[in-house]
Amino acid sequence: MRELKILAVLIVFTLITYIGIEPFAHSQMSPHTAAANFNYDQEDTDLAKVRIEEAKAALAKAEDKLAKKTDDENLAKAVESARQELEVRENDLNAYQELWMQANAIAALEGNAENGAELFAACTACHGLSSQGFESPFDAAMASESYGVAVPDLSLAGTVYDKKFLAALIINPTQALKVSKKFNDENPLPMTPFFGFGEDVNQETADIIAYLRSVAPQNVSGKEAFETACLRCHDARYDALYSPTEKSALKGYMGSNPPDLSIMIRSRLADYLESFINDPQKKLDGTAMPRVGLTKERTEQVISYLEEVGDSKKDERTAVGIGMIIFFAILAFFAYMWKEGVWRELH
Numbered sequence: 001m002r003e004l005k006i007l008a009v010l011i012v013f014t015l016i017t018y019i020g021i022e023p024f025a026h027s028q029m030s031p032h033t034a035a036a037n038f039n040y041d042q043e044d045t046d047l048a049k050v051r052i053e054e055a056k057a058a059l060a061k062a063e064d065k066l067a068k069k070t071d072d073e074n075l076a077k078a079v080e081s082a083r084q085e086l087e088v089r090e091n092d093l094n095a096y097q098e099l100w101m102q103a104n105a106i107a108a109l110e111g112n113a114e115n116g117a118e119l120f121a122a123c124t125a126c127h128g129l130s131s132q133g134f135e136s137p138f139d140a141a142m143a144s145e146s147y148g149v150a151v152p153d154l155s156l157a158g159t160v161y162d163k164k165f166l167a168a169l170i171i172n173p174t175q176a177l178k179v180s181k182k183f184n185d186e187n188p189l190p191m192t193p194f195f196g197f198g199e200d201v202n203q204e205t206a207d208i209i210a211y212l213r214s215v216a217p218q219n220v221s222g223k224e225a226f227e228t229a230c231l232r233c234h235d236a237r238y239d240a241l242y243s244p245t246e247k248s249a250l251k252g253y254m255g256s257n258p259p260d261l262s263i264m265i266r267s268r269l270a271d272y273l274e275s276f277i278n279d280p281q282k283k284l285d286g287t288a289m290p291r292v293g294l295t296k297e298r299t300e301q302v303i304s305y306l307e308e309v310g311d312s313k314k315d316e317r318t319a320v321g322i323g324m325i326i327f328f329a330i331l332a333f334f335a336y337m338w339k340e341g342v343w344r345e346l347h
């Protein structure tokens, strides 16, 4: 009986560690953020409001400190920078509200793909569309040198990116990609906004999107989605995929080196990846990674692809794990019987 009690105590403590402490530590070290939201319009305005509240709280705290020590110059400076931060956040909310009002209006229009094919000349100045025979005017080395990043081919853009996101991206790439902290009038993003060819710019944008959607295949693999949306910045070495962008140029452009994503699935797990890809700034405020704008389906495909690349043995491991538990249970039973037998003879 004593053995069984010891076993029970062991099991209880293991379960407490496994179910109680580990998830608790996890929740503390990686605080929960709201789930991914693929309604980018709502996502952006909601997040901007959260950031405003945070900035207000930070300002109030800084003012409190200053009130207690009015002659401290550093505290006065802290109040000033908290005030500036709040202003930046408020401007951001205005910019998103304005952007999404227009992007929603564009998405509601019926696009004309034929007309879009002509208007697409505005994009082939930089982008290739290889499925339609347009090679990119820049090779990767040239694009790295002039832009800091390879310009993506748009053959799959119509199915990989969310339709409303594309509208926002075309009229205001800096804001749609959430990189306005780094890129502005003095230091413009290499992708220029589309101002139209003189007719209604909203209708023209809707036409370009209709064209991109009409040339994109219905089905693409997770790997293809990854190649379109991530490969210009990230490698996946375990699958022999290497970014065409020159590493040093990319570092200069992004301000930090995008990590190889081969085994990211193991350190970050699927949930984290989903919300990070959905909106990097929500997960990691100030991160250098732009928002990518994938649809929900394509995001899930990219994550499955990263799972295949980085954790291809997952199913096997689970199966072996269950086998091992059964094996040890049987072994424990026989060990116990054996011990009982030996002791019975001795007594």
Ligand code: HEC
Binding pocket: 122, 123, 124, 125, 126, 127, 147, 149, 150, 151, 152, 154, 157, 161, 169, 170, 190, 191, 192, 194, 208, 229, 232, 290, 291, 292, 293
């Ligand atoms: C002056 C060059 C230039 C023009 C013109 C241009 N782009 Fe881009 N585009 C870029 C560059 C460079 C990037 C990569 C930017 C980055 O990764 O930071 C990009 C990125 C993109 C992306 C990927 C965005 C994402 O979410 O990852 C799409 C889609 C796109 N462009 C569509 C278009 C369309 C449609 C047009 C025409 C209306 C267009 N671009 C015009 C240079 C350009």
Ligand code: HEC
Binding pocket: 149, 226, 229, 230, 231, 232, 233, 234, 254, 256, 257, 258, 259, 261, 264, 268, 273, 276, 277, 284, 286, 287, 288, 289, 290, 292, 294, 302
């Ligand atoms: C225009 C370049 C660019 C594109 C496109 C891009 N990323 Fe990134 N990504 C970065 C940079 C830069 C970082 C490093 C961020 C930092 O250091 O703050 C990063 C970091 C990451 C991280 C690590 C996050 C962490 O917690 O450390 C993941 C995961 C990731 N990217 C996934 C993706 C996926 C998946 C795609 C395609 C859907 C993608 N990225 C597209 C530039 C990019």
